[in-house]
Amino acid sequence: MSDKIKDSVKAKIKTFPKKPGIYFFKDKNQNVIYIGKARSLQNRIKSYFAPTSDTKVIRILNETRDIEYILTGSEKEAGFLENNFIQQYQPKFNLRLKDDKSFPYLKLSLQDLYPGLYLTRRVEADGSKYFGPFSPAHQARQTIHLISKFFGIRTCSEKIPGIRKRPCLEYDLKLCSAPCTGFIQESDYRDNIKNARLFLEGNVEKLLKISRESMKKAADKQEFEQAAQWRDLIHTLENIKEKPKMTSVGLDDKDIIGFARKKEKSALYIFLMRKGKVIESESFMEKENIDFSKDELLFFHLRKTYKDRKNCPDKILLPFSPLNKQILQDEISHLAKKSVKLLIPNKGKNRKLVELADRNAEIVLRETNIDLLPLEEAQRVLNLERNPRRIEGFDVSNTGGEESVGSVVVFEDGHPRKQEYRKYKIKTVKGPDDVASLQEIIQRRYTRIKHENKALPDLVLVDGGKGQLNIAKKTLNHLGLENLAVVSLAKRDEIIFTPTHEQGLILDRTSPVLKLLQHVRDEAHRFASSYHRIKRKKRSFESELDGISGLGPKRKSLILTKYKSLAEVKESPVEELGKIVGKKVAAKILEKLK
Ligand code: SF4
Numbered sequence: 001m002s003d004k005i006k007d008s009v010k011a012k013i014k015t016f017p018k019k020p021g022i023y024f025f026k027d028k029n030q031n032v033i034y035i036g037k038a039r040s041l042q043n044r045i046k047s048y049f050a051p052t053s054d055t056k057v058i059r060i061l062n063e064t065r066d067i068e069y070i071l072t073g074s075e076k077e078a079g080f081l082e083n084n085f086i087q088q089y090q091p092k093f094n095l096r097l098k099d100d101k102s103f104p105y106l107k108l109s110l111q112d113l114y115p116g117l118y119l120t121r122r123v124e125a126d127g128s129k130y131f132g133p134f135s136p137a138h139q140a141r142q143t144i145h146l147i148s149k150f151f152g153i154r155t156c157s158e159k160i161p162g163i164r165k166r167p168c169l170e171y172d173l174k175l176c177s178a179p180c181t182g183f184i185q186e187s188d189y190r191d192n193i194k195n196a197r198l199f200l201e202g203n204v205e206k207l208l209k210i211s212r213e214s215m216k217k218a219a220d221k222q223e224f225e226q227a228a229q230w231r232d233l234i235h236t237l238e239n240i241k242e243k244p245k246m247t248s249v250g251l252d253d254k255d256i257i258g259f260a261r262k263k264e265k266s267a268l269y270i271f272l273m274r275k276g277k278v279i280e281s282e283s284f285m286e287k288e289n290i291d292f293s294k295d296e297l298l299f300f301h302l303r304k305t306y307k308d309r310k311n312c313p314d315k316i317l318l319p320f321s322p323l324n325k326q327i328l329q330d331e332i333s334h335l336a337k338k339s340v341k342l343l344i345p346n347k348g349k350n351r352k353l354v355e356l357a358d359r360n361a362e363i364v365l366r367e368t369n370i371d372l373l374p375l376e377e378a379q380r381v382l383n384l385e386r387n388p389r390r391i392e393g394f395d396v397s398n399t400g401g402e403e404s405v406g407s408v409v410v411f412e413d414g415h416p417r418k419q420e421y422r423k424y425k426i427k428t429v430k431g432p433d434d435v436a437s438l439q440e441i442i443q444r445r446y447t448r449i450k451h452e453n454k455a456l457p458d459l460v461l462v463d464g465g466k467g468q469l470n471i472a473k474k475t476l477n478h479l480g481l482e483n484l485a486v487v488s489l490a491k492r493d494e495i496i497f498t499p500t501h502e503q504g505l506i507l508d509r510t511s512p513v514l515k516l517l518q519h520v521r522d523e524a525h526r527f528a529s530s531y532h533r534i535k536r537k538k539r540s541f542e543s544e545l546d547g548i549s550g551l552g553p554k555r556k557s558l559i560l561t562k563y564k565s566l567a568e569v570k571e572s573p574v575e576e577l578g579k580i581v582g583k584k585v586a587a588k589i590l591e592k593l594k
């Protein structure tokens with residue numbers, strides 16, 4: 001990291017809150033290279049810049065060009081989200097966590113007649129109730145021990161009713177009530193399960209009430225051993241300083257929305273939860289008339305956000321009811337071609353998640369004052385008619401003309417709108433002709449936008465110099481879009497070309513306008529390159545499998561969806577590969593890859 005970058009990153013860190021959250025170190029291509037959690041974001045991230053001999057920290061900082069964060073309600077919430085994001089981004093410096101695959105969960109097998117409690121790393125739709133994730137992992141084992149001790153819940157997978165005549169050692173150690181041999185009635189065991197759930201869900205107050213009543217009853221009946229056990233549980237519950245608030249998870253797909261407003265500005269923050277894990281977060285900012293009420297603003301935000309959204313979940317959790325909730329719900333369901341429910345949770349884990357999203361929306365809003373400045377400055381410096389609130393950036397990627405692809409990325413108010421990114425397979429250009437490829441994707445992009453009557457951007461940015469600018473301008477003119485503003489930004493010298501700056505415009509390297517344009521260009525480059533890499537990998541993967549009789553393109557692509565590399569295919573047992581392509585073909589593949 002150069003001194004200049006270090007200074008600008010350090011200046012940014014000073015604006016970070018001293019609150020719990022997750023931070024993301026990003027490299028020059030905006031790839032996430034390291035994720036961590038902190039009780040105080042500012043203090044923790046600052047500590048990375050203190051002199052150190054830790055080679056891992058030195059390597060992370062060498063590659064870091066930017067740091068971002070998400071605010072959470074507590075360090076525990078940060079731990080939960082951190083793991084989700086690590087699974088999602090697979091940052092190269094989070095190797096230890098990556099190798100862990102996943103933090104453990106506790107599984108209460110409610111679908112069984114006598115449910116048991118088990119440690120697992122996979123959440124499945126099997127009727128069980130899952131709790132976690134636990135970090136550090138030994139907390140999960142301690143929790144199992146407590147549940148076994150206080151509630152006699154089994155941890156074995158013994159078939160019940162079965163053939164066992166005597167309980168196992170767990171019973172002798174007072175860690176199981178032995179349902180296997182009928183030492184406990186089914187209804188009593190179910191009561192114990194209910195109490196174990198209260199414990200796992202962190203419902204300490206309710207459990208304390210039940211425990212006190214049960215202790216009294218047991219004492220009245222002179223069941224002193226029982227009474228002592230309840231007393232110990234009460235003691236433990238009272239001593240649990242931080243309540244055992246483990247998030248109970250399902251396999252839900254849902255979007256969790258946060259909202260914040262200040263004067264004419266409002267922000268929407270979304271956690272995208274898929275299969276019970278937060279896989280992504282997004283934020284949007286709007287500047288509207290101050291006269292709008294917050295339910296009107298939420299309505300506008302949601303309508304705009306879900307208009308073009310792909311993979312809409314079945315549930316959208318909201319902090320409060322937007323204007324015309326029912327109309328909006330019908331509209332979103334219609335666009336998603338399925339029933340989508342707009343829900344406003346009042347309590348429980350969903351309310352907590354919404355509050356977490358709210359807190360992040362507030363942060364987005366606070367930061368927008370900084371973000372809007374480059375846009376206003378860009379309008380002035382680039383001689384634009386409008387403030388470039390929506391920018392679309394284009395790039396092309398190929399290797400010697402092979403597998404040419406293009407990308408368009410969309411930024412609104414200086415923030416990427418990833419769900420609007422699009423990739424293109426170049427169809428009409430042979431060989432490594434970047435200018436002609438650029439012409440093709442601009443033509444395809446805006447022909448479609450015109451056809452679908454969608455909103456045009458305020459500014460088009462192309463990667464390259466004068467040649468790229470001219471072809472972009474010519475293509476847009478041809479489509480009747482003469483008024484659409486276009487600029488190009490050349491790599492290395494970072495010269496900006498615009499129709500009014502034909503000789504090029506050089507801005508100071510620290511200029512916020514240059515940084516904004518670089519961000520858009522680099523994001524387009526990253527997006528195009530990653531698509532190109534995938535296509536190249538697919539091609540080489542497929543060509544290695546050429547010449548095997550019975551293995552056509554369809555079966556090849558089935559293999560490609562299941563295995564990440566040829567090495568993985570090679571390691572696969574013939575039976576497993578045979579399930580995809582048939583045993584005979586599988587044997588031929590493995591023979592060829594030997
Ligand atoms: S006592 Fe029975 S139910 Fe309990 S752990 Fe042992 S085998 Fe399983």
